[in-house]
Amino acid sequence: MTITIYGVLAITMDESLETIDQCDIVIADDGRIQSVGPTDGAPRPADEMIDGTGLIAIPGLIDTHRHSWLEMFRGLTADLPVGGYRQLTKSGIAQRVHPDAVHLATLVGDLAAVDCGITTVADLAHIGRTADHLDASVQGHRDSGLRVVLAHTPANGDGENWYVNSERRHPADIAWLRTGALADDDALVVLAMGARPLHCVTPEVLQADVATARDLGLRLIYDGAGAATGGGPVRRRWSQPGHRTVAALAESGLLGPDMGFVHGNHLEDDELGMIADHGAGLSVASEVEMLCGYGLPVCGRDAVAGLRLALSTDVAAYADPSILTAMRTMLMLSRARPASSAYLTNREETTQVPAVAALRAGTIDGARFLGLQDRIGTLSPGRAADIVLIDRTGPRLAAVRDPAVAVVLFAQSEDVRHVMVQGRIVKRDGRLVEARRSDLVRRLVDAGSAVLAHGAKRAEDAPLWNF
Structure with a gap:
């Protein structure tokens, strides 16, 4: 599936591109970034168009x-x-x-x-x-x-x-x-x-x-x-x-x-x-x-x-x-x-x-x-489309002028609007795409409780760890 993110403020982390306001990011159907550049009004048709207005794009x-x-x-x-x-x-x-x-x-x-x-x-x-x-x-x-x-x-x-x-x-x-x-x-x-x-x-x-x-x-x-x-x-x-x-x-x-x-x-x-x-x-x-x-x-x-x-x-x-x-x-x-x-x-x-x-x-x-610098870490053509879109319109971020400051010092998980891994959207509109998340969390809590119910709950009750 091809995706175009248009009109976004992109902190590319690519030294040759730097930060681009009003940026279009085009993602090919192989999950890689096809192009990154200023919005120029030229049509960039895709299977999905994401309006980047009010959003900051960063590498995952x-x-x-x-x-x-x-x-x-x-x-x-x-x-x-x-x-x-x-x-x-x-x-x-x-x-x-x-x-x-x-x-x-x-x-x-x-x-x-x-x-x-x-x-x-x-x-x-x-x-x-x-x-x-x-x-x-x-x-x-x-x-x-x-x-x-x-x-x-x-x-x-x-x-x-x-x-x-x-x-x-x-x-x-x-x-x-x-x-x-x-x-x-x-x-x-x-x-x-x-x-x-x-x-x-x-x-x-x-x-x-x-x-x-x-x-x-x-x-x-x-x-x-x-x-x-x-x-x-x-x-x-x-x-x-x-x-x-x-x-x-x-x-x-x-x-x-x-x-x-x-x-x-x-x-x-x-x-x-x-x-x-x-x-x-x-x-x-x-x-x-x-x-x-x-x-x-x-x-x-x-x-x-x-x-x-x-x-x-x-x-x-x-x-x-x-x-x-x-x-x-x-x-x-x-x-x-x-x-x-x-x-x-x-x-x-x-x-x-x-x-x-x-x-x-x-x-x-x-x-x-991790030795993956040729694959991820920047918003660059040819890199995998691991992309995070952060909402900068809410009360925490709207008045922050520097986008890097907004991300590092003000953003919280609830400000993360969309997340992509290899061009696949795994968080959309502030919600995880995984439909079973509530059931998975409940089962995880039960699994942890079962482990603790049948053994040491305190460090002093466990065998000595000599590290």
């Missing part, structure tokens, strides 16, 4: 790291430190979650993502303890119509030691997925490796897992790099050799642009520089990092100046997974940290980071983190 928002199966436990660990979160969810709950519940949580989580303008998520699915659980993750994403990078990650709840000085190489299931359900790199759901950082594995396994991913042609995403793990006898643990994943990869000649690291709160400056120098990526989940006790996010540190940060939401067990709020939080931190530093060191005030930088983190820089 990109969440570069989440754990979708935990959607069924929204807010469950909001008042727990990260150790309690791990003990309750990874040691206690994971072993009791049925594949049907994984499918429901994944599907409903994707629909919630669409509702707030997210068109791509990277799911570090550490719930694949059986083939049925893996199938459930894949099918849940496919059923939602969202674009997904499914980062296969060693499972929680399978009774094996994957995360404590582990000598076990990445599970062989990843090859099964690569040659089967997720063999097609042009599909909406594609495969990556959720790789374990050095503090979880031996140096030999760290290197072996990289070889496995590259043999399979997969991107690597390292969760937990530089994230605080609470107190203890080892001060500045991220400067210790056993925690320097980035340096270990660099020293072995393995660090490269096919790698992304998540969090980075307490990475040393030299490792942040290595990430930039080798073309790798860094994703921040600012809200969850502050809520769970990881400490201040890396945003605003001098050492990230050479990096293009991406954004992620991490886990719904702590906070609502929204890139709209993640952009806002990132912008605040990027301004606040250098401002406080300037005050404390009696320096001149620093230059303000512009709002459009946060929008870049939520779009094209997220695409780069």
